[in-house]
Amino acid sequence: MKTSIRRSVFVTALSFAAAFAGACSSDDAESAHREADSVVVHEQWVKAADSGMTSAFAEFRNSADSEVRVVAASSPAAGWAELHEIAPGDTGAPVMRPKAGGFVIPADGTYTLAAGGDHLMLMDLLAPLTPGAETEITLEFADRSTMTFTAQVRDFAGAQENYQPGGGDTADAPAAPSTPAHGG
Numbered sequence: 001m002k003t004s005i006r007r008s009v010f011v012t013a014l015s016f017a018a019a020f021a022g023a024c025s026s027d028d029a030e031s032a033h034r035e036a037d038s039v040v041v042h043e044q045w046v047k048a049a050d051s052g053m054t055s056a057f058a059e060f061r062n063s064a065d066s067e068v069r070v071v072a073a074s075s076p077a078a079g080w081a082e083l084h085e086i087a088p089g090d091t092g093a094p095v096m097r098p099k100a101g102g103f104v105i106p107a108d109g110t111y112t113l114a115a116g117g118d119h120l121m122l123m124d125l126l127a128p129l130t131p132g133a134e135t136e137i138t139l140e141f142a143d144r145s146t147m148t149f150t151a152q153v154r155d156f157a158g159a160q161e162n163y164q165p166g167g168g169d170t171a172d173a174p175a176a177p178s179t180p181a182h183g184g
């Protein structure tokens with residue numbers, strides 16, 4: 001008697017487990033694991049600017065067990081946005097330019113955008129970005145999934161790198177001054 005009761009409880013537990021497993025794997029896990037869903041944004045902010053272009057910084061944390069890749073960005077505050085890196089220019093002085101391949105966030109790792117390094121470039125600002133204001137930025141991932149976060153505008157004197165458009169992959173890059181870096 002006791003044995004059979006236990007067995008039926010056990011079987012019931014098993015069927016619950018099976019039901020849960022089925023529910024999880026049917027739609028979400030198999031067909032629609034979006035890169036954007038595994039990424040959380042921290043420490044995001046935008047450098048204040050009246051017009052032209054400005055930089056946005058953040059730390060991206062990827063909880064997935066595979067890398068994800070940010071391939072594009074946009075913001076309602078800007079005409080368009082680019083993913084930039086800082087690299088030695090023709091004269092050897094650092095310039096910023098579109099980062100080939102985008103930002104790859106390693107599996108279970110972080111990717112940091114910071115002044116003097118990789119950043120999001122908001123181009124052709126549509127209105128002044130004043131300190132204390134906020135703006136939204138949307139990231140697009142390699143699988144075309146997107147995520148949007150809100151960044152606060154801050155005063156910041158750094159990140160004045162010279163812009164060297166195009167690595168050949170942005171045909172419509174703006175006409176930027178071709179003067180070499182001034183070093184300050």
Ligand SMILES: [Cu+2]
Pocket residue numbers: 055084085096097119120121
């Ligand atoms: Cu830039």
